[in-house]
Amino acid sequence: MGRCGGDWSRSGPARVGEKALQKVENFRKPMLWDADALNLLAINPDKRHNRVITPHPGEAARLLGCSVAEIESDRLHCAKRLVQRYGGVAVLKGAGTVVAAHPDALGIIDAGNAGMASGGMGDVLSGIIGALLGQKLSPYDAACAGCVAHGAAADVLAARFGTRGMLATDLFSTLQRIVNPEVTDKKP
Numbered sequence: 001m002g003r004c005g006g007d008w009s010r011s012g013p014a015r016v017g018e019k020a021l022q023k024v025e026n027f028r029k030p031m032l033w034d035a036d037a038l039n040l041l042a043i044n045p046d047k048r049h050n051r052v053i054t055p056h057p058g059e060a061a062r063l064l065g066c067s068v069a070e071i072e073s074d075r076l077h078c079a080k081r082l083v084q085r086y087g088g089v090a091v092l093k094g095a096g097t098v099v100a101a102h103p104d105a106l107g108i109i110d111a112g113n114a115g116m117a118s119g120g121m122g123d124v125l126s127g128i129i130g131a132l133l134g135q136k137l138s139p140y141d142a143a144c145a146g147c148v149a150h151g152a153a154a155d156v157l158a159a160r161f162g163t164r165g166m167l168a169t170d171l172f173s174t175l176q177r178i179v180n181p182e183v184t185d186k187k188p
Contacts (some may be wrong), residue, residue, distance in 0.1 A: 047087035054091040101140040111151025115163030
């Protein structure tokens with residue numbers, strides 16, 4: 001678990017152990033949990049409201065003790081179940097990413113495409129959401145805005161180059177244009 005800046009932290013993809021879990025137990029600032037942190041959460045479930053979890057369907061199935069088929073058959077319900085069990089905000093990644101929070105906050109992200117089914121895309125999403133948390137957005141707003149920007153960047157790339165061979169690193173310059181249109185669209 002590493003601290004990134006002063007206002008949020010990200011747990012994952014490095015191996016997270018019991019000591020790390022104990023360290024975050026009393027952490028009050030917004031946190032984003034992904035990758036191995038979700039594996040640890042599945043073993044040691046707890047509920048906290050300052051956390052954004054970002055599971056893909058396989059991780060969500062592990063967290064809820066069900067099959068991936070069950071997750072995919074009712075993504076909205078499963079995202080709500082993640083929030084009921086673990087608190088905070090759940091971002092259920094995949095086709096039609098779902099963002100859920102209490103009491104009834106629910107967002108379905110229609111941006112994105114099949115080119116995003118490649119290694120590192122989830123890490124980019126985590127970085128975007130984490131950056132927005134660091135800018136003091138609420139966890140729900142950071143998750144929604146991050147997912148929209150992430151998907152929109154991939155859609156711009158797909159329209160220009162197609163979805164085959166899309167890499168996570170391809171999103172960077174497009175993301176910059178999407179989140180800073182007033183700056184990046186100016187002609188020198």
